[in-house]
Amino acid sequence: MRHVDSHLLMEVMGPMAVQTAVRHERKDARRAVAEAQKNLGLNSGELAKLLDVDRRTILRYRKETSAPSEHVRKRIQALRDLNDLLDQVFPSREAAQDWLYSPVPSLRARRPIDLLRAGNLEEVVSELAGLDGGVFT
Helix, strand or coil: CCHHHHHHHHHHHCHHHHHHHHHHHHHHHHHHHHHHHHHHCCCHHHHHHHHCCCHHHHHHHHHCCCCCCHHHHHHHHHHHHHHHHHHHHCCCHHHHHHHHCCCEHHHCCECHHHHHHCCCHHHHHHHHHHHHCCCCC
């Protein structure tokens, strides 16, 4: 959490509430990192690129010693959306993995996993949202 944010929160919420919020954000980041690595098979470097943070930050999230900034919290939410959409669109994790690792015509024949590894989270989430909504290209 940035220095300015914590002071503003302390004025509005009080120090105990801020500590609780930061602790929650640290746990949330740890869970998101673990889920992404388990469900998507991303390594720390790929996950760092996906969340737009340094690789060492991923290690801090795993240890719950760092809370994500607002920008990263939004990326973590998009990562959660990706996992939720994979569960909604595909009947099994195996089917989701097949899609992630296969060329997708509407993604210019690129594999979604390669886009994720390159940090293009929004493009993959958008594609899945289209599939979930019945839009096929």
